[in-house]
Amino acid sequence: MLDAMAPSAQTATSAQTATSAQTATSAQTATSAAFRQGAGRLCLDFIRTLRHRGGPDAEEELADPAALDAWIRQFGPYDDNTGTTGTGTAAREAGRADAADLLAARALREAIHRLVTTARDGGPARCDAASRATVNTAAARPVPVPALDASGRLRHHADEPVTAMLAVLARDALDLVASTALDRVRACAGERCGALFLDTSRPGTRRWCSMNTCGNRAKKGALHARA
Numbered sequence: 001m002l003d004a005m006a007p008s009a010q011t012a013t014s015a016q017t018a019t020s021a022q023t024a025t026s027a028q029t030a031t032s033a034a035f036r037q038g039a040g041r042l043c044l045d046f047i048r049t050l051r052h053r054g055g056p057d058a059e060e061e062l063a064d065p066a067a068l069d070a071w072i073r074q075f076g077p078y079d080d081n082t083g084t085t086g087t088g089t090a091a092r093e094a095g096r097a098d099a100a101d102l103l104a105a106r107a108l109r110e111a112i113h114r115l116v117t118t119a120r121d122g123g124p125a126r127c128d129a130a131s132r133a134t135v136n137t138a139a140a141r142p143v144p145v146p147a148l149d150a151s152g153r154l155r156h157h158a159d160e161p162v163t164a165m166l167a168v169l170a171r172d173a174l175d176l177v178a179s180t181a182l183d184r185v186r187a188c189a190g191e192r193c194g195a196l197f198l199d200t201s202r203p204g205t206r207r208w209c210s211m212n213t214c215g216n217r218a219k220k221g222a223l224h225a226r227a
């Protein structure tokens with residue numbers, strides 16, 4: 001009875017893994033595991049790539065440029081990271097993240113985190129100037145351009161696909177903190193989780209980032225406590 005939800009959760013996880021494995025190239029095999037998603041906003045899913053932020057057991061999921069590529073493959077609009085053109089390093093020529101992209105991504109992520117958390121705590125005007133500037137600068141870059149091809153498929157292109165994806169994330173964060181949706185951004189009640197998510201439930205009483213993880217764990221804990 002307690003494990004009634006487990007099979008579907010396992011199926012979802014293996015399905016995600018299979019999907020990312022199909023698109024992963026040999027270079028990204030080590031980071032083919034799916035990143036957590038479902039926070040309700042792209043920028044909030046991005047924030048979660050640093051687990052246990054600020055704690056002694058903080059865990060960096062964007063450990064290297066290949067991990068950033070994998071995140072973009074999972075969340076971005078591109079068919080893949082090939083077929084793009086650009087200038088700069090060899091990695092960028094191939095449309096992949098390089099070391100500078102990784103640093104930029106992490107800096108943007110932490111700036112978005114500070115922007116969203118301070119905005120929740122009194123409005124976006126409370127955000128420090130440096131974080132605001134980091135997000136604004138990233139948002140000013142060109143975003144992926146959609147185009148419908150002859151077969152009816154929508155494809156996205158960017159000369160600098162990584163930078164363009166960071167622009168999408170920055171714009172999502174700016175939209176979020178300047179909208180009424182900010183009132184629906186919650187911190188997960190899961191023990192040691194604290195992930196931010198957008199509560200789109202009608203009553204606005206969602207407590208966990210995911211029912212498959214934190215919510216399920218809390219329910220099991222409650223059942224054990226009752227037994």
Ligand SMILES: [Zn+2]
Pocket residue numbers: 188189190193194195208209210214
């Ligand atoms: Zn959680």
